Amino acid sequence: xxDSPARRPSGELESQVLAALWAAGAPLTPQQVQDAVDADLxxxxxxxxxxxxxxxxTVARSKAGRSFAYTPTVQxxxxxxxxxMRTELDRGRDRSTVLARFVSDLSDEDERLLRDLxxxxx
Amino acid sequence: xxxxVWIPLLLPLLAAPLAxxxxxxxxxxTAALTLAAxxxxxxxxxxxxxxxxxxxxxxxxxxxxxxxxxxPARRLPDALSGTQWAPAAAAAALALLVIGALAAxxxxxxxxxxxxxxxxxxxxxxxxxxxxxxxxxxxLTVLDDHRADAYALPGRPPRIVATTGMLAALSAPERxxxxxxxxxxxxxxxxxxxxxxxxxxxxxxxxRPLRGALGYHLxxxxxxxxxxxxxxxxxxxxxxxxxxxxxxxxxxxPRPRLAPAAAGGPVPRRVRALLTPGRPRSRRTARTLxxxxxxxxxxxxxxxxxxxGHDLHRAVETAQGERPxxxx
Numbered sequence: 001x002x003d004s005p006a007r008r009p010s011g012e013l014e015s016q017v018l019a020a021l022w023a024a025g026a027p028l029t030p031q032q033v034q035d036a037v038d039a040d041l042x043x044x045x046x047x048x049x050x051x052x053x054x055x056x057x058t059v060a061r062s063k064a065g066r067s068f069a070y071t072p073t074v075q076x077x078x079x080x081x082x083x084x085m086r087t088e089l090d091r092g093r094d095r096s097t098v099l100a101r102f103v104s105d106l107s108d109e110d111e112r113l114l115r116d117l118x119x120x121x122x
Numbered sequence: 123x124x125x126x127v128w129i130p131l132l133l134p135l136l137a138a139p140l141a142x143x144x145x146x147x148x149x150x151x152t153a154a155l156t157l158a159a160x161x162x163x164x165x166x167x168x169x170x171x172x173x174x175x176x177x178x179x180x181x182x183x184x185x186x187x188x189x190x191x192x193x194p195a196r197r198l199p200d201a202l203s204g205t206q207w208a209p210a211a212a213a214a215a216l217a218l219l220v221i222g223a224l225a226a227x228x229x230x231x232x233x234x235x236x237x238x239x240x241x242x243x244x245x246x247x248x249x250x251x252x253x254x255x256x257x258x259x260x261x262l263t264v265l266d267d268h269r270a271d272a273y274a275l276p277g278r279p280p281r282i283v284a285t286t287g288m289l290a291a292l293s294a295p296e297r298x299x300x301x302x303x304x305x306x307x308x309x310x311x312x313x314x315x316x317x318x319x320x321x322x323x324x325x326x327x328x329x330r331p332l333r334g335a336l337g338y339h340l341x342x343x344x345x346x347x348x349x350x351x352x353x354x355x356x357x358x359x360x361x362x363x364x365x366x367x368x369x370x371x372x373x374x375x376p377r378p379r380l381a382p383a384a385a386g387g388p389v390p391r392r393v394r395a396l397l398t399p400g401r402p403r404s405r406r407t408a409r410t411l412x413x414x415x416x417x418x419x420x421x422x423x424x425x426x427x428x429x430x431g432h433d434l435h436r437a438v439e440t441a442q443g444e445r446p447x448x449x450x
Binding site for chain 2: 015019107111113
C-alpha cells in the first residue's frame with residue numbers, strides 16, 4: 001500500500017476497524033485494534049475512529065484497565081429481518097441482480113478447483 | 123414498410139454471442155461496458171421495432187385511422203396494407219404485452235429485494251434527509267449471522283453489508299480486499315449496468331445470456347479494483363477463494379448443484395484470472411474483427427430502426443393526404 005492511510009477517506013478506515021471488531025468476537029483495546037487492522041494506522045487515528053464509532057452508537061465501550069475496550073453493537077435489532085431476507089433471497093430461482101454478491105455459489109467441482117488454485121496458501 | 127423493421131428483431135441472435143466472445147478477450151471494465159451497451163442498444167431497437175409493427179397494425183383499424191386523420195379514400199397505401207401485416211402486427215402487440223409484464227415483474231423483484239436488504243441494515247426507509255444528503259463513502263453494516271455472505275447495497279446511503287460469518291472467515295488483509303471489492307461495485311454504480319441488462323433480457327430472449335456474462339465481468343472489474351487498492355493480486359484471489367469456500371460450507375439450505383462446466387464456475391475463474399494475470403489473450407486481429415462485427419451489428423440496428431420509423435412516418439403522411447401516393 002503506497003498511499004498514506006491518513007489520506008484515505010475516513011469511511012474506509014471506519015469500515016476496516018468495524019470489520020476487525022466484529023471478526024474478533026471479543027472486546028478489543030485500541031492497541032489490539034491497531035494490530036488487527038490491515039493498514040498502517042497511527043495510534044491516534046485508531047483512537048479517533050473508535051471515538052467516532054462510539055459516538056454513532058456503532059460500538060460500545062467498557063473500561064479495561066487504563067484504557068477502554070470496544071465491542072460492536074448489534075445493528076439489526078431484530079435480526080429476524082436479516083434472516084427473513086436471506087431465506088427469501090436464497091430460494092435461488094430468481095436471485096436479485098441488484099445486490100452484487102462477493103461470491104456466488106460453488107459446485108462441488110468448483111470447490112475442488114478452488115482448493116487446487118489456492119493450494120498451500122489456503 | 124420495408125424489411126428494415128424486421129432486422130432489429132433478428133440482430134440479437136447474431137450480436138449477443140458475438141458480444142460475449144468479444145468480452146472474453148477484453149479487460150474487465152471494457153468487457154462490462156461493451157456487454158451493457160450491447161444489451162441496452164439491441165433491447166431498445168427490438169422494442170422500437172415491435173412498437174412500429176404494432177402501430178402499423180393499429181392504423182389499419184378504422185377507428186385509429188380516423189383518429190390519425192387519414193383521408194378515408196386512401197387509408198394506408200398498399201405498401202403498408204395487405205393482409206400479411208395483420209398477423210405480424212398482432213404478434214408484435216402480444217410481444218409488447220409480454221415484455222411489459224416481464225419488465226414489471228423485474229422491477230417488482232428488484233425493488234422488493236432492495237427494500238428487504240435495506241430493512242435488514244436497520245436503516246429507516248430512506249427519508250427526505252437521507253436522499254438529499256450527499257452520500258459519503260459506503261459504510262459497513264454487519265449482520266449477525268454465522269453464514270458467510272457479503273454484498274454491496276446500492277441506494278442512499280450506499281452500504282457494504284457483510285455477515286459476522288464472512289468477517290470471521292477472513293484475515294485482516296483479506297477483509298480489506300473484500301471491502302475494496304464492494305466499494306468498487308458501489309463507486310462504479312454496477313447495479314445500474316446489471317439493471318440495464320435485466321430489462322434488455324425482457325425485450326428479447328436472445329439477449330438473456332448477456333446478463334450472466336455481464337455479472338461475471340462486473341465481478342472481475344471489482345476484483346481488479348480491489349487488487350489495485352490492496353496492492354496484492356494473490357491476496358485478493360485468496361480472499362475471494364476463502365470467502366467462497368466459507369459461504370459454501372454453511373449454505374442456508376441445501377440447493378441442487380448445477381452440473382459443473384468444464385472451465386469451472388465464476389469463482390474459480392475469477393481466482394485464476396487474478397493469480398495468472400496477462401494470460402495470453404487471443405490474437406489482436408481476431409479481437410479487432412469481433413469488435414468490428416459487433417459495431418456493425420449495433421450500427422445496423424440503429425440504421426434499420428431509424429429507417430423503419432421513417433417509412434412508417436412517410437406512409438402515414440401519405441394516408442393523411444399530405445403526400446401523393448407512390449406509384450406502383
